[in-house]
Amino acid sequence: MRALILAAALAVAGLAPASEPFLQHRSSLFAPETMAHLQTAIQDAGYQLRFVQPVDHGLENRGVDVGLYRVVLFDPPEVARVLDAHPELAPLLPLRITVYEDDQGIVLSSLRPTLLTPSDDPAVEALLRRWEQDIREILQEVG
Amino acid sequence: MQTLSSDRWQALLLLVLISSLAHAAKGAEPPVLTASSPYDYDTTVTRVERALKGHNLDVLRDLEVAGKQGRHRHIFFCDFEQLPEAVTTDKRIGCILPCKVTVSDTGDGVRLSAMNPEAARQAAGIGLKSLCIELRNTLISVMQEATL
Numbered sequence: 001m002r003a004l005i006l007a008a009a010l011a012v013a014g015l016a017p018a019s020e021p022f023l024q025h026r027s028s029l030f031a032p033e034t035m036a037h038l039q040t041a042i043q044d045a046g047y048q049l050r051f052v053q054p055v056d057h058g059l060e061n062r063g064v065d066v067g068l069y070r071v072v073l074f075d076p077p078e079v080a081r082v083l084d085a086h087p088e089l090a091p092l093l094p095l096r097i098t099v100y101e102d103d104q105g106i107v108l109s110s111l112r113p114t115l116l117t118p119s120d121d122p123a124v125e126a127l128l129r130r131w132e133q134d135i136r137e138i139l140q141e142v143g
Numbered sequence: 144m145q146t147l148s149s150d151r152w153q154a155l156l157l158l159v160l161i162s163s164l165a166h167a168a169k170g171a172e173p174p175v176l177t178a179s180s181p182y183d184y185d186t187t188v189t190r191v192e193r194a195l196k197g198h199n200l201d202v203l204r205d206l207e208v209a210g211k212q213g214r215h216r217h218i219f220f221c222d223f224e225q226l227p228e229a230v231t232t233d234k235r236i237g238c239i240l241p242c243k244v245t246v247s248d249t250g251d252g253v254r255l256s257a258m259n260p261e262a263a264r265q266a267a268g269i270g271l272k273s274l275c276i277e278l279r280n281t282l283i284s285v286m287q288e289a290t291l
Binding site: 021022050051055058059062066069071075079080081084087088090091093094096098102107110111115116118 | 174175203204206208209210211212213215217219221223226227230231234235237238239240241243245247249254256257258262263266267268
């Protein structure tokens with residue numbers, strides 16, 4: 001009977017979400033400062049800033065106003081070496097942080113890289129966990 | 144050798160059954176969409192861009208990452224017809240924006256890959272299911288046309 005209870009508990013654990021899918025941070029700064037601090041934090045963490053996609057501008061050109069809405073794309077410093085060793089990670093890169101406004105202010109949000117792992121390789125999982133931790137720290141640096 | 148008692152066998156079978164159901168409930172979407180190209184790297188890049196435009200998708204920019212053993216071209220694109228509805232419905236959809244297809248030449252052939260937007264949506268636990276499924280199907284078509 002104990003085994004039965006254990007089995008049921010494991011099954012329920014398998015159905016429950018492991019944790020929040022997004023790494024999120026609410027900025028206490030205004031939009032320009034938030035964007036500037038974020039880009040500085042990314043570079044200070046050793047990551048390579050690729051570009052900022054101004055989604056809000058694209059929408060404004062079509063008559064839709066959503067407020068601030070930018071996607072910041074950046075690569076880990078070892079990106080070329082990583083893709084040589086693990087080309088299956090190409091779809092996950094560059095990493096992204098979305099910056100947008102909601103009713104309470106500015107939100108920075110990034111989907112946890114470990115949720116989309118295309119491989120069971122422990123080395124890949126370790127890489128994704130490290131990137132996830134780095135993104136967590138970058139978000140905290142924004143203020 | 145020890146044998147499992149009857150109730151332990153039942154528990155084990157129950158665990159396997161419920162785990163299978165849990166896996167099915169989570170969805171069987173692969174996290175990544177892939178295709179092999181019979182063309183060289185540059186031709187494949189051109190064919191991907193042409194296929195994207197053929198589906199009324201705007202190519203925003205591309206970005207190349209070159210290593211010692213291969214090179215990868217990320218081709219970023221956007222569906223400006225669907226974007227307003229997506230962003231106004233759930234701003235967290237930015238986790239898959241801008242969309243992209245990657246062309247990779249790793250020395251043993253040219254391959255296409257893209258994050259599966261429906262798998263990302265499921266992982267993120269957000270709405271916009273029909274839109275993400277449509278986008279996934281468009282990506283599959285683009286990759287098929289580019290490698291035809």
